[in-house]
Structure formats: structure tokens, C-alpha cells
Amino acid sequence: MSSNVRTIGVSTGGGDAPGLNAVIRGLVRTSINDYGWRVIGITNGFDGLIWPEHCRELTDDSVRGILPRGGTILGTTNRGNPFAYVVEEAGQKVTKDFSALCMDNLKRLKMDALVVIGGDGTLSIAHQFHKLGMKVVGVPKTIDNDLSATEVTFGFDTALHVVTDAIDRLHTTAESHHRVMVIEVMGRDAGWIALHAGLAGGAHVILIPEIPFTIENICEKIRDREMLKKRSFSLVVVAEGVKLPEKDALGKPFPDAKPGQIGNTIAFAIREFTGKETRVTVLGHIQRGGSPSPFDRVLATRFGVQAADLIARGEFGKMVCLRCGNIVGVPLEEAIGVYKTVDPKSDLVRAARAVGISFGDQP
Numbered sequence: 001m002s003s004n005v006r007t008i009g010v011s012t013g014g015g016d017a018p019g020l021n022a023v024i025r026g027l028v029r030t031s032i033n034d035y036g037w038r039v040i041g042i043t044n045g046f047d048g049l050i051w052p053e054h055c056r057e058l059t060d061d062s063v064r065g066i067l068p069r070g071g072t073i074l075g076t077t078n079r080g081n082p083f084a085y086v087v088e089e090a091g092q093k094v095t096k097d098f099s100a101l102c103m104d105n106l107k108r109l110k111m112d113a114l115v116v117i118g119g120d121g122t123l124s125i126a127h128q129f130h131k132l133g134m135k136v137v138g139v140p141k142t143i144d145n146d147l148s149a150t151e152v153t154f155g156f157d158t159a160l161h162v163v164t165d166a167i168d169r170l171h172t173t174a175e176s177h178h179r180v181m182v183i184e185v186m187g188r189d190a191g192w193i194a195l196h197a198g199l200a201g202g203a204h205v206i207l208i209p210e211i212p213f214t215i216e217n218i219c220e221k222i223r224d225r226e227m228l229k230k231r232s233f234s235l236v237v238v239a240e241g242v243k244l245p246e247k248d249a250l251g252k253p254f255p256d257a258k259p260g261q262i263g264n265t266i267a268f269a270i271r272e273f274t275g276k277e278t279r280v281t282v283l284g285h286i287q288r289g290g291s292p293s294p295f296d297r298v299l300a301t302r303f304g305v306q307a308a309d310l311i312a313r314g315e316f317g318k319m320v321c322l323r324c325g326n327i328v329g330v331p332l333e334e335a336i337g338v339y340k341t342v343d344p345k346s347d348l349v350r351a352a353r354a355v356g357i358s359f360g361d362q363p
């Protein structure tokens with residue numbers, strides 16, 4: 001056991017994910033009860049190390065009641081890399097390196113180690129700090145579930161509940177109105193949320209970044225349902241990161257569409273090509289907010305406890321992750337920058353196809 005540790009810090013960085021508070025609670029309780037450490041909560045990601053005025057001690061009392069709460073009690077930001085921080089000076093944007101200041105502040109606040117809870121970007125910064133000598137342990141989070149080092153990230157399961165519920169709701173209104181419903185979901189460059197929730201919600205078409213599609217194929221599926229199956233409605237789940245084909249079904253080039261707009265662009269093309277009434281729902285940040293599911297609460301708690309255990313064993317520069325049902329530590333350098341995407345040949349995709357779901361890649 002590393003007897004040198006007396007005080008640790010914890011910060012949450014990047015976009016939030018349901019379960020962040022459960023990690024903090026697990027970490028704080030283990031640190032205080034099992035190891036007798038003090039825990040300092042650093043506010044708003046690494047910003048709190050640059051401007052530590054709002055950092056505060058986290059006690060058993062301060063984590064009471066936070067298990068079911070969404071968001072993070074510490075606040076977060078997905079801007080602001082201390083190694084290249086953009087600030088405005090005399091009306092000009094300038095990039096500054098605040099990393100030395102962060103190292104100093106960590107010392108000033110007497111923190112012997114730091115637990116960083118974040119996605120790939122945040123954990124990459126944590127790794128840079130580790131190389132400067134900071135004793136860091138990482139905890140992965142993202143609703144996108146696209147980190148390869150861990151079998152699953154907390155937040156993903158909660159997002160699936162939200163999206164599946166939305167698909168169920170859209171199902172009944174689509175059927176009543178004989179409409180096509182397009183549902184755009186998050187996931188960045190990976191199709192995990194779209195694929196799992198589309199499968200769970202009984203979608204008819206799922207579009208993911210990993211499988212190229214055409215508008216013709218999507219429309220053919222919609223028409224087939226009408227003509228052959230006498231089903232006058234269809235549900236199309238679109239991952240926000242899909243790559244649009246070069247041209248739409250009428251041969252016109254697609255306009256550029258960013259996440260948040262891509263569902264609309266595809267819906268417009270379907271409407272033009274099939275003539276069917278088509279509506280769009282962009283679920284957006286609803287997928288990230290609110291109370292974590294029981295699965296995410298348990299996983300996040302286990303991550304928080306294991307982060308404390310790694311510190312106690314002096315295993316710094318590591319990230320906790322789930323492997324074969326166990327929580328283990330892996331070196332940060334192995335964990336960061338390696339994304340996990342959907343394998344189009346996986347049994348998951350095969351299962352979706354087998355139950356009649358189209359990926360828009362085949363007529």
C-alpha cells in the first residue's frame with residue numbers, strides 16, 4: 001500500500017454522462033473509510049486546477065444523496081486543455097500553456113494524487129500530466145461507448161433506455177399517422193447507441209457511421225413495408241456521425257450536415273423520394289441528462305472504488321476498465337486514442353438484419 005498518500009483530488013471533464021456522481025461517491029467513500037484520505041473536489045474539469053478557488057473538500061456528507069443524480073456535482077467543461085488554453089487578451093485569441101500552473105496548484109492544495117473522470121480527450125490530457133510527474137488515475141466515461149479499453153462505459157446503458165423509450169413512443173404515433181419517423185441519436189463517430197437502441201426499439205432502418213448507405217435503399221425498405229407487408233409507417237434511427245452519400249436519390253448533392261442536422265437532411269431526402277409524410281426527432285442532450293440506470297450506477301460505483309484501490313496500490317498512470325466482468329487497471333497510454341466502432345460483420349449487426357432491419361446498404 002502506498003502510505004505516502006494523504007489527500008487526493010478528483011475532477012470530471014468533457015461532456016457529462018449519467019453515473020459521474022456515482023463514481024465520485026464510490027471514490028470518496030472508499031478513500032475516507034478504507035484509506036483515511038482527504039478528498040478534494042476540483043471544479044469544472046482541468047479549469048479547476050488553473051483556477052482552484054472553488055475546489056472544496058468532499059466529505060461523506062457531501063456525497064450523500066448523489067447516487068441517483070445525473071450530471072456531476074463538480075461541474076465539467078469540454079473546452080480548455082491546460083497545455084494549449086485559448087484565452088482572450090486585448091481582443092486577441094492567444095494560446096497559453098497552463099500545465100506548470102496546474103502542477104503547482106496540485107502541490108499547493110497538497111494533493112498527492114488525482115483521479116480524472118473523463119472521455120478520451122480528458123484522459124489524454126491526464127496522461128500528459130502523468131508524464132510530467134502527476135500521480136494520475138483515470139476513469140473512462142462516455143455515453144457513446146466507443147472506448148476500446150473497456151467493455152462498456154457508464155452512461156451508455158442510461159442513454160439506451162432514453163432512446164429506446166423515445167422509439168417506443170414514436171412507434172405509436174408513426175403507426176397512427178402512417179408516417180416515417182426519423183430519430184437522430186448521439187454517438188459521435190460510432191454507431192453503438194443507434195444500433196443497440198434501434199434493435200431494442202424495433203426500428204426498421206438503422207443508419208450508422210460504420211455502414212455506408214444510400215437513400216434509394218432506405219426508401220426501398222420503406223416501400224417494401226408498404227407494398228408487401230401493408231405497413232404504412234417506418235422508423236429510421238440515424239446515428240449523428242453517419243456519412244452522407246455523395247448524392248441523394250434524385251442525383252442532387254447533399255448539403256453539409258453536422259450532428260443535430262443530419263436527421264433532418266435524411267428525412268428531407270426520404271420525403272422527396274417517397275412522397276411520404278416524414279417527421280424528425282433529434283434527441284440531443286436528453287440522452288445525457290437525468291438519473292443513471294441501475295446498471296450504470298453499479299458500474300460507476302465499481303469504477304470509483306477501483307480508482308481508490310489503484311491509488312492505494314501505487315498504480316498510477318492507469319485507467320480503470322471493465323474486462324470479462326472484472327474491474328481492472330490498464331495503462332493510460334494503451335487506453336487512449338483507440339476507438340471501438342461497430343464491426344459490420346458482428347453478430348449484433350447480423351441479428352439486426354435477421355429480424356428485418358435495414359442498414360440502407362442493400363436494396
Ligand code: F6P
Pocket residue numbers: 015078119142143144186187188240259288
Ligand atoms: O461524447 C458524448 C457526446 O454526447 C456525443 O455523443 C456528442 O456528439 C457530443 O458529446 C455532444 O457534445 P456537446 O455537449 O459539446 O454538444
